[in-house]
Amino acid sequence: MADRYLSFTGTAPGRFLTRRLGLPRPAALTRHTPGGPGLDGGLLHLTAGTSALDLAPVLARTGLGTDDDGHPAAAVLDATGIRDVDALTDVHAALHPVVRSVTTSGRIVVLGTPPDPDDHHQAAAQQALEGLTRSLGKETGRGRTVNLVRLAGTAAAAESTLRFLLSPKSAYVSGQVIDIGTAPDTTPGPGTDEQPLTGRTALVTGAARGIGEAVAETLARDGAHVVVLDVPQAEQDAARLAERLGGTPLTLDITAAHAGRRILEALPDGLDILVHNAGITRDRRLANMPADRWTPVLDVNLASVLRTTDTLLDAGALRPGGRIVATSSIAGIAGNAGQTNYGAAKAGIIGLVRSLAPRALAAHGVTVNAVAPGFIETRMTAAVPLFIREAGRRMNSLAQGGLPADVAETTAWLAHPGSGAVNGQIVRVCGQSLLGA
Numbered sequence: 001m002a003d004r005y006l007s008f009t010g011t012a013p014g015r016f017l018t019r020r021l022g023l024p025r026p027a028a029l030t031r032h033t034p035g036g037p038g039l040d041g042g043l044l045h046l047t048a049g050t051s052a053l054d055l056a057p058v059l060a061r062t063g064l065g066t067d068d069d070g071h072p073a074a075a076v077l078d079a080t081g082i083r084d085v086d087a088l089t090d091v092h093a094a095l096h097p098v099v100r101s102v103t104t105s106g107r108i109v110v111l112g113t114p115p116d117p118d119d120h121h122q123a124a125a126q127q128a129l130e131g132l133t134r135s136l137g138k139e140t141g142r143g144r145t146v147n148l149v150r151l152a153g154t155a156a157a158a159e160s161t162l163r164f165l166l167s168p169k170s171a172y173v174s175g176q177v178i179d180i181g182t183a184p185d186t187t188p189g190p191g192t193d194e195q196p197l198t199g200r201t202a203l204v205t206g207a208a209r210g211i212g213e214a215v216a217e218t219l220a221r222d223g224a225h226v227v228v229l230d231v232p233q234a235e236q237d238a239a240r241l242a243e244r245l246g247g248t249p250l251t252l253d254i255t256a257a258h259a260g261r262r263i264l265e266a267l268p269d270g271l272d273i274l275v276h277n278a279g280i281t282r283d284r285r286l287a288n289m290p291a292d293r294w295t296p297v298l299d300v301n302l303a304s305v306l307r308t309t310d311t312l313l314d315a316g317a318l319r320p321g322g323r324i325v326a327t328s329s330i331a332g333i334a335g336n337a338g339q340t341n342y343g344a345a346k347a348g349i350i351g352l353v354r355s356l357a358p359r360a361l362a363a364h365g366v367t368v369n370a371v372a373p374g375f376i377e378t379r380m381t382a383a384v385p386l387f388i389r390e391a392g393r394r395m396n397s398l399a400q401g402g403l404p405a406d407v408a409e410t411t412a413w414l415a416h417p418g419s420g421a422v423n424g425q426i427v428r429v430c431g432q433s434l435l436g437a
Contacts, residue, residue: 001382003393006400026399027143030105032168032409034221038063039168041073041103048090049081053111058155062166072098074107074166079129080151082112083122091132099136105143107166108136111158112150114179126150130177137175137432138397145174145398145432153182153421160418169413172406174397175432183421189321195223196416201271203227203263205254205308206278208237210378211327214404215275218412220245224273227266229254254278254304255296260311270317273415276305276326276349281380286340294341301345306352313364320365323415326353327407328372330428334436346372350426357424367423369414374430377401396431 006026008014018025030039043064045055055078064074077094081087095108102108110133115123129148137146147165151158158180164170191198202219206212208230216226226247230238235251242249252262279301282293305326312318331339332346349370357368375381375392381401384392393401407429414422428436 001377003377003400005390005393024394024399025141026394027104027141029143029171029398029400030168031171031403031405036168039073039103039105039107039166041071041106042067042069043166044072044075044098046075046077046094046098047081048077048079048094049083049087051078051081053078053080053151053155055111055155058159058162061159062163064166071101071103072106073103074109075099075102076109076111076162076166078111080111080113082125082129083119084125085121085128088125088128091129095136099140102140102144105168105171106145107170108140108144108146109162109165110146110148112148114150114152133177134175134432138434140397143171143398145170147174148177150177150179152180157181157183157421160413160416161422164409164413164416169409172398172402172429172431173410173427176427178422178425178427181421181423183418189417191223191417195221196418197273197412198223200224200273200417201227201267201269202273202275202415203229203250203267203271204275204277205229207275208234208241210380211373211376211404211407212275212277213241214408215277215411216241216245216247218405218408219273219275219415220247222412222415224415227271229263230278254308255299259304260308263308263312264315264317267317270319271312272319272322274309274312274318274322274324275411275415276308276324278304279327279345281339281342283338283342285338289341297341298345298348301342302348302352305349309352309356313360313366316364318364318366321417321420322364322366323419324356324360324366324368325411325414326368326370328353328370328426330372330374330430330433330436333372333426333428334433353426354424361423367414367420369422369425369427371407371410371414372426372428372430373402373407374428374433375401376407376429377403395435396433398431400431402429402431 044067133148202224207216207228228242238249328349329346
């Protein structure tokens with residue numbers, strides 16, 4: 001459903017009224033289009049404190065030129081050298097003069113390091129960067145995003161992340177803290193910058209429509225052979241999508257006891273990317289929720305994810321360098337009235353990711369991450385009552401709903417061969433929702 005308020009605020013009367021009444025004034029976001037331009041402008045590289053990080057080669061590969069007109073499309077602040085509170089003055093001195101000059105739908109990325117448990121002064125200063133980043137994201141406006149990337153290793157380990165955050169693909173990702181570990185050694189694949197997933201096989205559950213369809217399309221765009229999995233009732237939609245993408249349809253009930261075996265039979269050569277997207281809702285307040293509304297939501301959204309993941313990992317079906325991306329939700333982070341079942345399941349996904357990620361990487365060479373969508377414009381949210389729908393759209397720093405493509409682009413970044421140092425992360429795709437952390 002079209003966001004008429006967003007369209008109205010782009011007109012002269014809309015700008016006048018929203019300014020006079022103090023109403024939200026969302027900016028139309030610049031999103032990625034195949035073959036389309038990147039961010040409109042150059043890159044400003046700033047440093048606070050003393051840094052030994054060699055960022056220049058990585059930033060050069062983002063496709064953004066050096067800012068030379070005073071209106072950068074992106075600003076990257078290297079604050080990895082900040083070790084005490086006094087040094088935070090350098091952060092203010094670097095950002096204060098340039099925040100307003102970043103273009104509409106521009107990007108601000110702060111680079112830090114993990115807080116040191118053995119140095120409480122460094123830990124305090126680096127944790128302060130999180131509060132700064134989240135606050136700046138809520139005040140900067142004009143469709144700009146602000147994110148913090150914590151580097152435990154070299155700048156090269158963060159290349160795929162920086163290229164994502166400094167591009168139109170991250171339009172609805174803001175206020176996030178992303179930890180980058182040490183990238184494992186990997187053998188370069190046959191992929192290119194345009195199609196990094198060439199030669200890789202991806203399985204997407206719940207892929208016949210909505211967010212799952214967008215994920216399948218995006219992974220296929222990036223070169224993957226996509227297996228489109230959905231329930232038998234969606235067989236025709238799954239077949240049409242698979243044919244359009246040059247993929248393979250697979251219809252089954254993901255909650256069935258034999259689901260894992262069926263997947264193994266369909267993928268005898270294994271797979272590289274597993275995207276757990278299938279999900280349902282059965283909303284009702286807990287006091288009015290019978291077991292037949294509770295159990296299916298937990299089974300589809302959480303239990304099936306656990307069973308399928310265990311089956312595929314135990315069988316060695318995920319090849320080294322593989323990626324598992326599960327779908328959580330801000331309902332699992334902040335909760336939502338009438339969704340105790342859904343919130344419990346989506347919070348469970350977060351627990352799964354945090355526990356499994358280090359073990360899956362060590363034992364199988366596979367990373368495990370999650371996306372946590374906020375208000376995304378789908379057929380489901382289009383059916384939400386008007387005032388609740390408008391609240392969902394406006395209660396984030398970008399003052400608008402996201403699109404399925406926003407979740408898909410974030411999933412594709414996590415699935416990227418160069419994202420091996422991104423592990424155990426829960427990345428909200430919510431325009432920095434005002435609910436939750």
